Amino acid sequence: MGRMAQHDPIMDAAARRRLVKRFGPAVEPWCDDLPATVAALADRWGLRVRSGLVGNTSRALLCDRADGTSAVLKLTPDPAIAAEEHAALSAWSASPQLVSVLDADLPLGALLLEAIEPGGPLARRPGGVPLRWMGVLLRELHAVPVPAEPEFPPLTAKVDAIFSSINWQRLAGEEVARHLPVDLVERSRNAALDLAEYPARALLHGDLHADNVLDGGPDRGLVAIDPRPCVGDPAFDAVDFAFLRVTRSGDFDRRVASMVRYTDGLDGDRLVAWCRTIAVFFAIRELRRSGPSERSDTLLALAKEAG
Template sequence: MAAAGPGQHPGNRARLIARFGPMAGPWHDALPTLVDGLARRWGLDVGEAGGGGTSRVYRCRRDGDHEGVAAAVWLKLTPDPVVATQEAEALSAWSATPSVVRLLDSDLRVGALLLAGVEPGTRVRESGWRTADVARLLADLRTAPRTRTPLLPPLGERITFMYDMAARRGTHDPEVLAHGRAAALGLAGTGPADGLVHGDLHPGNVLVGPGYRLVAIDPRPTFGDPDFDAVDWAIDGATDEVALRRRIAELAALVPGMSAARVLAWCRATAPLTTGAPAFLVTPAGLRG
């Protein structure tokens, strides 16, 4: 098995510490040993590493079947077992749909998930997307059983976390953040409470799968209003209110159960949190509508 040398970069360590605190430093330093043990256990040939602020991800080949064909898989590791547990819970709930990456195995004690590869696997932010394909993805995400579990938090809890992070980073005027937070928490408190929400469904977290079916990865799952997941797709490329409303109407016409009015309200309420949100939304007036 290959050693886990790739990805041990000081920048990766710093990002994990910024997100999880000092405990993430020793965890990052011990990654080669942890990955080597998981590779032996799951029959992995470990390749290049990547990841963001909450995890390290290793591209692997897994020992093949009786024909000796090796399968592409991903080994995902996070220093917080709660993050891994929540992702595993959501992926299991979505296991019946091919529109979400498949969970093959896990060791939640050490924050490890083994995920099926997606081919061709191009990120949608690089390939571009069509409204009909995104609508199918959003509709498929709504097929999860509407059975709440204590393992996943309510959507309002994630909203509070995201606005707290934005306040610490000083990304927007405090008045804008205050208006957005209040509006988003109001929506979370008045909408559906039992829908499984991906929570981070932007074009960087969606891959192109077989037959151009879009496949969601990296959920930050909660229970709440599934219309929340439409925000990034509604605002992508929208330069004014007319274009935004047109995109929302197109999506709502294709996704059963989607409320165009609530998607628009979510776009306004979360604009200060959304990368690439149009300037007309990121003002106190824009948040109020």
């Protein structure tokens, strides 16, 4: 078991476009070389590529292993991303709520990860997700000591990156700019940077949205993938969960109250404060996707309470 069949989608057009959008035209040679890189890793690790998976900073491939199990081969043109993810997943290696690393070639930017079964993203799980599962995931994420080495970036760096993205997205669309004043974005940014200086330190997933949390089945619960780790206030990791399926302000209030009830140690006041500061980001996504709506109005009203 090694070499891939000719029809296997190592690098399709859509995947190439996403990588070029993320890394620029300089990534093209890496994309061209990827089939050979995958072939070499498949020979080494006993893999047969089954299908491609969606990703923005990497190319992920669902593979069959020689022992009959499945795995995900994940490759990025930026080896530093793979090294940081590997270090974070190693810190969480004792927790069933994080995907396990089976092997790695960090100079190549390659990780071999377990395939999660049944594996559907949280956003598409029928009937929603038991809140106790969310509580377990958040508790497990933040229970590990922050490693001394390597030194993960602080949450302030993550906040800077988010608001750089917000400014770019706002300027990219007239519809968004019309509903999102510059001063609201700046006020939200300043409030978020103030929150990020909170002295509580936990190893954070850093990108814990609904597509990065998979269904591990009734025995395992939720499993997080694709961390972009940083260190800071544990309430930050709960923001995406707090906005999940929220349309009206009452939905948000109930959601936060339920999350606090089911998550030991989660500071509800800080979670609400984080949600207010990051609400502009969610409002932009809603406005770009479907224009003004009840949800975008709710998010913008929440953002106006930031600071």
